[in-house]
Amino acid sequence: MKTDQFAVIGLGRFGSSLAKELMSLGHEVLGIDKDEEVIDNMNRKLTHAVVADATDVETLRSLGIRNFDCGVVAIGDDIQTSILTTIQLKELGVKKVVAKAITELHGRVLERIGVDRVIFPERDMGIRVAHQLVSPNLLDYIELSKDYTIVELSVPRCLHGISLQDLSPRSRFGCSIVAIHKKTGVVVVPTAEQVLEENDIMVIIGSNAQIELFEEELTEEQIQLT
Structure with a gap:
């Protein structure tokens, strides 16, 4: 099986579970979250885990985000941050962008931005x-x-x-x-x-x-x- 590189942004319950499962399937995973404690907990479970603001395009560029096969925006309940982060991934040319949606309206906005797949975990x-x-x-x-x-x-x-x-x-x-x-x-x-x-x-x-x-x-x- 081909080893792909995934960037998972937002390591809450959904994001951390997804990231760990991707690791167990043999892929490389970069985890990104603003919470230092979260990163400390995930650091040994992922290929790399960094504290970063994913809405900052220069930060994402410095992490080489455009070289990843897939970027997953798994940010919890901050719709604005989710949308801004998704826009940055698209503008930086990430091959495939997947994003978690909190509401139907949020999902429609993500689709308009050009997300490859919108996920509604709870629904x-x-x-x-x-x-x-x-x-x-x-x-x-x-x-x-x-x-x-x-x-x-x-x-x-x-x-x-x-x-x-x-x-x-x-x-x-x-x-x-x-x-x-x-x-x-x-x-x-x-x-x-x-x-x-x-x-x-x-x-x-x-x-x-x-x-x-x-x-x-x-x-x-x-x-x-x-």
Whole structure:
């Protein structure tokens, strides 16, 4: 896997969690925060951690921010600082800029600035939890767009021993099983002959309507095999 360089600006709960996870995935991470105590706590956990004002373009330039593959603006509840920092990253030519939004209006402003991706941590987590609550087989949910999602579904007892050819998710529901997590490992792009086992985890991509139909039939254990 290619090692990328990330700059995470704002090391609050969200930013520090994101930065540490990027480190665990083998990437290089520069953490930036105005709070010296925060930097002291994160210093040994990241590649580099510095106390700096990210709204100061000269400070960012001195840190070589334009050379990073991705800049993440994870500033907490200061919308003005978030926007100013994002503008600086864009003007300095950072390849990819991702920013955390606190409100819908904040998100729209970030989009107008030209952010590559806007993240709504609280809203997105709420959506994912809601989907998990109403579907007992759903383990995770990622929205690709307003119409398409990727979900992880646990294989119920009714599908144990069934092959993908017999299940035919694409022809019957329109969605595709792109991977299966099994006890022995992950099967990427499984063949039609692949057999499902109870408690395997299916990674499925499709439209919201297609996946919803598939989930409903799984929940009710009423899938009729061809």
